[in-house]
Amino acid sequence: MPRPKNAMELFxxxxxxxxxxxGAKTCLAFAGAVYQGHKKIRECPKLDQAAIDRFCxxxxxQGSLEQNRDDYLAILQNEIGKIDLAQAAERVGAxxxxxxxxxxxxxxxxxxxxxxxxxxxxxxxxxxxxPFFDYIRQGKGLPATGNWLSFRxxxxxxxxxxxxxxxxxxxxxxxxxxxxxxxxxLVRIFGGKQxxxxxxxxxxxxxHPLPRVPIMIxxxxxxxxxxxxxxxxxxxxxxQNLTIGSVFSLGAGLSQMFEKxxxxxxxxxxLSFR
Ligand code: SF4
Numbered sequence: 001m002p003r004p005k006n007a008m009e010l011f012x013x014x015x016x017x018x019x020x021x022x023g024a025k026t027c028l029a030f031a032g033a034v035y036q037g038h039k040k041i042r043e044c045p046k047l048d049q050a051a052i053d054r055f056c057x058x059x060x061x062q063g064s065l066e067q068n069r070d071d072y073l074a075i076l077q078n079e080i081g082k083i084d085l086a087q088a089a090e091r092v093g094a095x096x097x098x099x100x101x102x103x104x105x106x107x108x109x110x111x112x113x114x115x116x117x118x119x120x121x122x123x124x125x126x127x128x129x130x131p132f133f134d135y136i137r138q139g140k141g142l143p144a145t146g147n148w149l150s151f152r153x154x155x156x157x158x159x160x161x162x163x164x165x166x167x168x169x170x171x172x173x174x175x176x177x178x179x180x181x182x183x184x185x186l187v188r189i190f191g192g193k194q195x196x197x198x199x200x201x202x203x204x205x206x207x208h209p210l211p212r213v214p215i216m217i218x219x220x221x222x223x224x225x226x227x228x229x230x231x232x233x234x235x236x237x238x239x240q241n242l243t244i245g246s247v248f249s250l251g252a253g254l255s256q257m258f259e260k261x262x263x264x265x266x267x268x269x270x271l272s273f274r
Contacts, residue, residue, distance in 0.1 A: 006071035007035035010055065015046040023156070025138055028079065029243060032072050036130070038160065038245035073126050076133040077116030083137060085114055092141040092241075093211040101136065103211050107191020112136070127253025128209065131246035135210050139241040144214050148198065148233035151251065156244040168251035171259060173230035176219050179262035183219070189261070198233070209250050212241050 011031035022043045024030035033039040042052050089096035094103035100119075102111040108121040110132060118124050118132075151168075152161035176182050183203050186192035190207060198204045201218035208214050216233040238247050 006075070007031045008071075008075050010034055010041065011075075013047060013051045013055075014044060017046070019046070021045050025243070028075070029134075029138070032075070032130075033243070033245045035072050036245055036249070037163075038248060070126055073129055073133075076130065076137075077112075077118070079137065080112055080116040080133065081114060085112070085136075088136050092135055092139050094136070103132075104191070104208065105132065106207060106209055123257075125253050125257060127249050127256060131210065131213075131242055131250045131253070134243055134246040135213065135241060138243065139210075139212070140237075141212055142237040142240050143212060144235040145237055147236040148216055149236050149238070150231060150233055151247070154234060154244060154247060155239045157247070160244065160248055164248055164251060167248075168255045169230055169232060172217070172232075172255045173219075173228060175255075175258050175262045176230055177228055182258060182262065183217075185261060186217070186258070199231075207254070209254060210241070213238055213247075213250065215250065215254065 007028075008031070011028055014027040014031060016027045018026045022030050022039065022045070024033055024039065027044075030039060030044060034041050034043075041047065041055055085101045086096040088094070089101045089103075092103065094101050096102075100111045100113045102109050104110070105120065105122065105128060110118070110120040110122070110124075112118050112132070118129060151157045151164045157164070183192075183194070183205050186205050186207060187194055192205045192207045195204050195206050195216070197218075198216060199218055200220075202221045203219045204216055206214050206216045214235050218231050218233065220229045222228045232251055234247060242250070
């Protein structure tokens with residue numbers, strides 16, 4: 001069976017009515033979610049069996065989907081030209097000036113112009129760039145309430161949680177176990193804020209990968225023969241400011257970024273679990 005070259009190839013098969021029966025807000029969002037492995041192609045009830053058969057096996061292969069993430073990013077960049085960036089900036093807590101929308105990603109400027117071109121003071125990681133576009137295009141821009149939820153407590157998070165744990169929480173715990181300055185560096189380098197310890201953790205740090213999408217990392221040190229543990233928590237507005245697929249991507253992206261940071265500091269062993 002042929003493999004989809006990119007999300008647009010899947011998008012072209014869809015009804016393009018944006019009916020939302022699959023749970024995605026638009027057909028394009030659905031194509032992207034399938035492409036990233038967050039949804040199954042058969043979740044669109046309007047697709048005929050031939051189309052499902054054509055791509056089912058391959059589109060459900062997480063590894064191959066991830067290889068094509070850059071292609072999906074290019075599609076989102078094209079879509080940016082269709083929205084009013086000045087209005088979007090007001091809605092999501094960004095600034096629009098000089099033809100560019102700019103907001104803070106982990107305390108650093110991250111911008112997109114009206115042609116979809118990205119520029120940033122930090123490395124543009126596709127795992128973060130995709131949620132950035134999602135936030136601008138679809139986010140409600142609701143202010144945080146301060147009620148923290150685990151990923152599995154978010155709407156549609158439960159079924160994705162095992163993969164989220166594998167891609168985000170487990171690797172991040174390994175980084176935190178090895179690279180003991182991690183939390184200090186999150187505060188120093190990424191604009192994080194150490195907050196009162198939550199859920200009886202030993203360390204709680206809040207980061208803002210997007211202005212209205214805070215993420216709290218809680219870490220429990222090893223104790224009495226028990227291993228350390230680490231969990232991520234999201235504000236209960238996260239589901240309305242981002243799709244669940246983008247919340248997933250943010251978590252996985254942060255994990256990758258912090259792993260690279262650890263490597264720069266010489267903690268090569270953190271790669272051993274990958
Ligand atoms: S159910 Fe199919 S047609 Fe409807 S929004 Fe989802 S992908 Fe589009």
